[in-house]
Each structure stands twice: as structure tokens, then as C-alpha cells.
Amino acid sequence: MAKDEFEKREFKVVGTRVARPDGLDKVTGRARYGADMSAPGMLVGYCLRSPHAHARIKSIDTSEAEAMAGVKAVITRADFTNVPASDGTRDILDNVMANDKALYDGHTVAAVAATSRSAAKAALKAIKVDYEVLPHVTDVDAAMLPGAPELHQGRQQESVPEGFSQNVLARSQYGHGDVDAGFAQADVIIERSFKTAATHQGYIEPHACLATMGNDNQGDLFCCTQGHYMVRNTCADILGMESGRLRVTASEIGGGFGGKTTVFLEPVALMLSKKSGKPVKMTMSRDEVMRASGPTASTSIDIKIGTTRDGVITAATGEFRYQSGCFYAMNGALGAMCGFAPYDLENLKSVGWEVTTNRPKAAAYRAPGAPMAAFAVESVVDEVAKEIGMDPIDFRLKNAADEGTKSAYGPTYPAIGLRATLEAAKAHPHWSAPLGKNQGRGVGCGFWFNFGGDTCVSLMLNPDGTVSLSEGNPDIGGSRASMSMMAAEELGVPYENVRTIVADTASLGQNEVTDGSRVTFAVGLATIKAARHAIEIMKARAAATWGIDAEAVEWVDGAAQPAGPNAGKFPPLTVKEIAATMSNTGGPIAGHFEANAEGAGVSFGTHICDTEVDPETGAVKILRYTVFQDAGKAVHPDYVEGQLQGGAVQGIGWALNEEYIYGEDGTLQNAGYLDYRIPVASDLPMIEPVILEIPNPGHPYGVRGVGETGIVPPLATIANAVSRAAGVRMTSLPMSPPKVLAAIKAN
Amino acid sequence: MKFETPHSVDDAVAILRADPEARVLAGGTDLLVRLRAGHISPSAVVDIKRIPGMRDISQEDGGWRIGAGVSCAEMGEHAGLKAAYPGVVEGAELIGSTQVQGRCTMAGNLCNAGPAGDSVPAMVAAQATARVAGPNGTRDVAVFDIPTAPGQTSLAEGEFITSIFLPAPPAHSSDAYLRFIPRTEMDIAVVGCAVNLTLDAAGTVTSASMSLGAVGPKVKQVDASALVGTICDDAAVEALAAAATAAATPIDDKRGTIAFRKDVSGVLAKRAARIAYIRAKGASS
Amino acid sequence: MSRIHVTTTVNGDAVDYLCEADDTLLDVLRDQLDLTGSKEGCASGDCGACTVELDGRLVCSCLVLGAEAEGRTVETIEGMANGDVLHPLQKNFIEKAALQCGVCTPGILVAAKNLLDHTPDPSEEEVRYWLAGNLCRCTGYDKIIRAVLDTAAEMRGAA
């Protein structure tokens, strides 16, 4: 475990609600997102995509397209002659440009760069692909059965027992104790099966990039991504070039939520640019985003929970079957780890399954794998509580994990905030507010790990005493502001004096992707450490100026002060004063910090929701919604609240209406916002966020990541509310009106 | 593709007649979506909005004539039209978002011939007619007869709709339109239902019409005689609901199931009838 | 291919451009006039990220042809501030954290301004329905709705 970094302190800047530095650009339309950049002589690139769910590519004839006016390059998989070094990157290459088979509706099979959209589109029509259509499978349960159409051979791991199709890639098991003995002690046992549909992150900005690549094997890429270092490393591996020869600059990013943690267009654009010798811009249409980026897994889950009459869970089991599209992704395992994580269980067996189907490869979506698992587990927890006549919050409090609990996935918890969120929920007026006819209230808990990872930060002191901070993670929702705040806090200077920029891959060392809720934690930690590094240098400069030992200098309120026996002998030297003379005291001053950050600190949340169900149509209305989450320390409370509100609303969409609908032919039926129904403003009430601050021991200010946990409880919370309002247990997501009405009528 | 902006009905007819692959452009909220998605590739689009009269709402024989270029937002802002036909206007105003409202037209909704067009059931229940201009002059056609199947209309080559006419509403009459969608906005109707009622001075229904959207290949006219002679009491609206459910012939698709659509047809029939009745009772002659 | 010459007014300035018949107004704004503040989130009228005013009415610029703008007036996000003075909505969106990623923000600001121009005292429900055609995936809309309502109150106070 990481060492204890947390120190209690009074904050001056952290915890206030300052204006973000990129705000002006973003309210005036000046900010440059992925599709907003152009280059002289630029071409536009488009992909040709498979109309089939599963097909062998017998041949591709591009000759006619190549000869067309305005067409400057046509590429297929044959142009990617380099074999990537890692297995993972080979899958990514197979995903961005199909190899011998198209594995899903929308899989790219060729691409064109041309001088105009119309020329490129005409060229796409002229490419002749000879497909042999193969049987396909999109449902997780069907895909597991022996005899199911199989996507790959020889990829099944040894963990998979006999009797399954080759689509089942892996099985993993977590837990402890003896579940049979535990169920034997139970007074009440409830067992249920659940299904959840695949959903999409739904970021409003489609993937886009501008690539410039020459035959000298040097390249520049501008793109919207959650991690430009990841883009650089992956593209370099795919193109067979040294990563240092490719510079990637992150554009402003119009949402990601995990969906922009891999590459789709970028290697294709680079290859088109290399072949044409011209800059190439590519942007996905919404249809392409839906069909061919990275949605979530769809799942099939069985949960069994046993309890005593007085509310102690004696045993629990879970089978978490996740299809993650056409390649391996660790999703079922994450579900199996997270589902039961809020509880202190004596006896647990939790099994995750990874299954391939003819769908696009799943990408992360805020706490990947966890929301569906929480939906299933928390639904049964709710039913068990109801069965024994206990208040659902009391039942959860009785079984809640605490510091010292052995977690569902193995490790023992340090200080955690689950109990605090449950107690806050119980004490909140929402929990005791009266309900009307056809209304129901639900509660649900959720867990996410949070990550740290590779992080670099550089902090430069400018001659006038202002500070420039370089970080390497795209700012997806106010993180530049948070970094400036933490640097200002640590240095003791005003927030306005610190300007944070997101550096390109050639200007700062390797940084992990903006994922795992890591940025405010890990980059924040690195920022504080970089500031401390700069402070050490400034103290040394002051000491030299005064002719005393550096150890005899302390840093107070943004200034070096003589301490100990020298206290009061010299007037303090401020950052501004030290900066003004730095050229004469030893040269420029900069602090930096590089580490693989540990100690991210797990995160818990509890949500409450009131719904009203129209018994004649099955329509569900969200009446009231309150989120309780432990943020460790909220650096910028507005942006923490925003994460909680945004996560909850994405969860509302997932619970009620969002779903990937595949037709009999395996093609996606609703590849657009019209029929992939994300919540609109008029669907919602205000979302009340309640931030709890249980300091994370792994961070100097106690910060925990908050970005992901907010999407974990909603599916269960809303299902519990709807089940109570409708008087019938809902076990399949989304709870769209036809399903709710059918359940009411069947009851 | 060419872009044409005729300044008279005759010019528009001439262009459409000369080029059967040309498409009329009204608000473009269907046409441009399909154009950009590559579902259609017309040889020309003919913007009819610059033809005089296309953007006018005017009173005629006690009824209302609505030009084919009038946006649904403009209808919603027209107090007289709204008072005469609240159901027609609410159907038109349900189309799309604020942004779509600023462009979309009832004639475009009708000619797009989607089974779920929100403005169509109330027009049909109101016995509205469309004025069609073509190579042989103009003709008036019942709105019900314009769509023939999904995406298909009875308009002949060279023809287009210049206006929609809503006849003079009888005394003590009114209408209502309701649709069911999974969200509160931005969805295509899973079921749509319009009811148009006329009462006598005592409040007894003397004539009633109902039409349903999204439950068949085109808008359906459903027998609403169950309400006639009643004061829209529970038994009468239940009978109307049963008629709606029986008349609906929907399909299973991504937006709803057969069973759901049939059930909800009945639910909306009840609810729309009650609203129309209250409005008709309150409506001054 | 022969292109269409269009003369129009964008953010108060007379402009002219050549466009193909199937170029949308959004294509023209972004690719020819370099006004990239209007975003393309869907090209099908569903997301509102491309919202502009055309002759004072809100439209999705992805559902207007570039050629249709002849002789009309177009207002985009780039014309919303008065020189270096932000519109109160712009100022409040920053101050009240009504944006996260910010890609929906231009469309929402243009739409909200149009609302406040003729409805100075909207209810929460009116704001929610007015903005239903502007998708935001980051914020859950809460802070956006509050910022619009607060701005309306502020502007009424100032008037």
C-alpha cells in the first residue's frame, strides 16, 4: 500500500469555486476541438465500412476508386505491413482496419483521402469488396453456447472450462469463505437473473483528427483523445515507427467518459497521410460513432443472496457474463470484482466471464463493468431487505464494508467512505419525504477502484513571479483549473498567477490516459510535488541570498522566511522577489515530478431516486434524485458536483431508455441520437449532489477521484424505485415503457 | 445536385415536371437528414419558400389556409389558428426541438409520409384538405389521401402541395392530439392519437372523429361513433379506447411492440377524447 | 462542378461564399468562414451543437443548406459577445460551471440567448423544454438550467 501522504491543513484556494482558465475560449466558440483544426493543402479522409455483422473479405478492388478525380490515396489492410509488437495493439489494428474478416456492422475495411467530401464519398462507392457473409451472434448467452458462430479460434484461455464455444475467452473468480455453508445459515435466500443492454458513452463530439505524416517517418497528429501519449504509443506501434518520431497534440475534447481511451481513426489518418504525402483530416459521423467506436458490454447476470431474519448476509454468489464485442476486454472480471464491493461478506463467490460477439469492441465507460454488476446485486439486496421487512438503508448499513473489511476482490480496505454516504442518505430529507400514488423510492450503492498511473508535471517560474504549469492529460471537465488551484495552494500564490496548459507528447514525459478517475488525484499529486520541488529550489536561493543554511529556511504564505535561530533576521522573500533575481542567483527555476502514482483510494457512492410510473403506459418519470459521494477532498466543488450530476444522468439514460438494438441481420438499428435515446433537459429534475469528504490517505490533500463512481449506483437505484412504484421487480435494462407495461400487466 | 429557388408556383411546377428526380425543399428537416445520410441523391432540390404566399396563414370561408412554407413555430405563435384548432397546432408543435420547429412544416410532415408524423392525425380528424399544384392546375385533396404507404404519396409527377386548408370549425367543436414517446421530447411517436369533437349546446357529442398515427403503414381513421350521443362519460371513452385498440395494426420495431402500441392507442384515445371534450365545451361558437 | 454564389450577413458582417448545392450552412460556417464555434455532433438535427439564428429564429445549421442563406442574416456563437464584453449568459456559464467539456456550450448559449430575448422570465420547465434539442452529455443539465435562470433574473434586474 502507498505511504500515508495526507496531512490535515487549512486550505486557501482548494475548495473554492474559481473560474476555469479555458472558460472564455469555450463560451465564445474559440476553443479548438478535434474537428476544428485544418492545415494548408489538407485532404479529407473517410472509411468504407462493412455492412455485414460477420463476413470473410475475399477481395477488395480499389483500382477504380484510385483513378477518380481528386482521390489521393486509398488504403486497405494490405497497407499496414508492420506487425505490432503487442497482442493488444494487434487487436487494435484489427479493429481499426479489418484483417481477413469483418467482425461487426461498421467495421472499417478500406479508407480514402481526397480533395473534397464529395470526391471521397464517390470513391468509397467505387471500391468493390467481395464478402462471404458468415453466420453471426450478438447476444451474450447465445454466443457462449457450443455451436454458436465463432469469431476467433485458439484465443480461449485455460481458465475456461469445457462445454463452451470459442467465443468465451476467459473466466475469473473472486471471493472467500464457503458459500454453501453460508446459504445453509440463511433464513431467506433470493436468486434472480438479470440482463442489461449495451450502451454508448454518447459524447457529443465525434472522433476527429488531423494527421501529417511524411516518408521520412516523422509525423504530427492533432486529435481529440483522453490520452495523447496512448495515441502516440499505439499509432507508432501500428505504423512501425519509433514513438519519438510522432508528436501528438490533444485538442480540446468534447466528452469521452472512457470512449476516447483508445484509437479508431488516428492510425488510418496517419497511413492515408503517409501514402498521399498530404495532411489528412478525418471525422466520424454520428452513425460511425455508434456503429464503430467502443460501446459498453451487454450482460447476463445471476445473483443469489442469503440473509438471516435480522439482516446479516450469510452468503452471496454472482455469475457475471459480459460480451465486450469482437475482441478480448476485461469487463466481466471488473463486474465480478465491483458488484459486491460495498459489502462485508463472510462467504462470497463471484465469477466473471469474457465473451466475444459480432459487435464493436467495448471501450471503457465510466467505471467499466461496474454499473451493470451493481444493478444486479443492489436489486437483490433491495428485494432481500423488503422480504425481511427491513429499511433498505439500514440493511445496507448492517452489511456495509468498513476500514479493515476484506473486499470482494481481495485486498483489505483502508479508510473508506461508504458508511458515511449511507448515513448521509438516511439523514437527508429526501429519504423521508412523502410519496404519492404510483410513486416509488429506490436506493443503491456503488463502488469504483480509481487509478493512479504514470504522471509527469513541470512547473516553471516566470521572471515576473507568475507560474506556468504543464500537465499531460487532456482537460475533460475543469482539470486545468484544479491543477492551477493545487499549485497555487502549495506555493502560496494567487490562483490567477498559475496558468496550466496541456503539453504535447514531445514537451513532457509519458502520462497515462485520462481514465480511472486519476487526473485530479495523480496529476494533482504530481502538481503538489512539483510545487514542493520548486519551493525547495526557491528556499535554497533565499538561503544563498541571506548567506544561511537552506535547512534554516521555511516556506510560509508564498515566501521564504528565515527560521530557527535566524528567525526575523531577514525580511521574507516572496515568489515574485525570488523570480526577479533568479537569473543572478543560479538561473531559471522549475519544479517537476514524475512517478507512477499509487494510493488512488477507492470510492463509494449512494444514490436515492423517486420515480413515478404511469400504470397505463409504463412511462417512468424521475421526480427527485440525490447523490451522496465521497470525494476525499473536493478541489473545485463545482466540478465535483458536475461529475456527480453528469454520472447520475448518464445512469438514468442507461436505466430507462438507452440500448444498442441489433436486428436479425446483426446490423445496428438505432445508430443515431433519434433512437439511441440519451436524456434531454426536459426529462430531468435537478440532481442534488451531496459531497462527503473522507480524506484519501494516499494524497497530500486527501483527494480521491470522483469521475466514475457516479454512474455505478443509478441503474440499481432507479430499478429499485421503479420496482417499488410499479409493484413488480424489473430485471432487464433498459426499463423502457413497453417492458415496464408488460411487467405490470403480467403481474 | 442543383439548388433551385422558383419565385412562382408555375416555375416550381415547371422545374419539378422537367426533372422527376428533383425534390421539394420546405423546412428541410427530413430532406436534409436523408440527403446527408446518403439515403437519397436527388438531382435538384427546389426551395419553395421564396414563392409568394407560401409563408402565409390566412382566414378563408371561416377556415384557415396555411402556406406550405409556414413553420410549425409560426403556427404556434398564431392566436387565431390556435384557438380554432388547438389539437392541430399542438400536433404541429410537437415536431422536433425548438430548432426543428423554426423550420419544419405540416406539408413537409405530410409529404414525408412517415407513419408517425405528428401533425397528420389531427389534420385528418379535422377533415383538412391539401391544395396541390401541378402541370394540370390545382386540385384539393383530402389530407388523408396524400400519404399512401411509408415514404410514398399520391402526388403525381410535377405536383406539390402549396397549402393546407382547415375547414371552418362548427360551433362547440374542438380537438386534441396526444402522442406517446419514451422521453419527453426529441422522439418519434410510438403512437399518436387525435380526436375531434362537436357538441350540441347541452354538451352532448353530435359528431366525433378520431385518427391514429404510428400504428399502421399510414395514418388511420377510426370510427369514433362510440362518443356520439354521450357526454364523454367513462363508458363512452372506454368504448372509444376499445375501438382504437382494435383498429391499430402496428408492427414490432425498435420503437415499440405490437402489444404495447395497441394498448397505448386505447389509452391515448381516452385521454385525447377527454381533453377535446373539455375544450369543445369551453369553446365559444 | 459549378458552385453557387451566396451573399449573406453573418454576425452583422456582409459575407459571400461559393458553396456546393449540398453543403449545409454548418459546412459553410466551419469550412469556408472558419467559424468553427458551431459544432457538428450529429448532422441530423438531434444534438443542437450546430444551433445558430437564421433571421432571428433558432435553427440547426446542419439542416439548412448553405445556399438557402442568400440574403438572410445568420448569428453564431462568435457574434454573441460584444467585442470583449461577454453576454451575461457567457459570463455566467463560466462563473457557474455550466460547462464541462464545453462542446455543447456554443449551441446552448445561442439557444438560451434566443429564449431570453423574448421570454425574460422563463420557468425552469420552459427552459428545459426550450433546450430539449440541445444535448449535453457531461453536466446532467443541472448547472446549465440554473445558469440560464440566474442570468434571466440578473438581466431582469439590470433592465
Ligand SMILES: Cc1cc2nc3c(=O)[nH]c(=O)nc-3n(C[C@H](O)[C@H](O)[C@H](O)COP(=O)(O)OP(=O)(O)OC[C@H]3O[C@@H](n4cnc5c(N)ncnc54)[C@H](O)[C@@H]3O)c2cc1C
Ligand atoms: C431532430 C428531429 C426531430 C424530429 N421530430 C419529429 C417529431 O417529433 N414528429 C414528427 O412528425 N416529425 C419529426 N421530425 C421529422 C420532420 O421534422 C417533420 O416530418 C417535418 O414536419 C418535415 O417538414 P419539413 O418542412 O422540414 O420537410 P422537408 O424536409 O422539407 O420535406 C420532407 C419531404 O416532403 C417533401 N415535401 C416537403 N414539402 C412539400 C410540399 N409542399 N409538396 C410536396 N412535397 C413536399 C420533400 O421533398 C421531402 O421528401 C423530426 C426531425 C428531426 C430532424
Ligand code: FES
Ligand atoms: S449537428 Fe446539427 S443538430 Fe447535431
Ligand code: FES
Ligand atoms: S459540457 Fe460536455 S456535452 Fe455539455
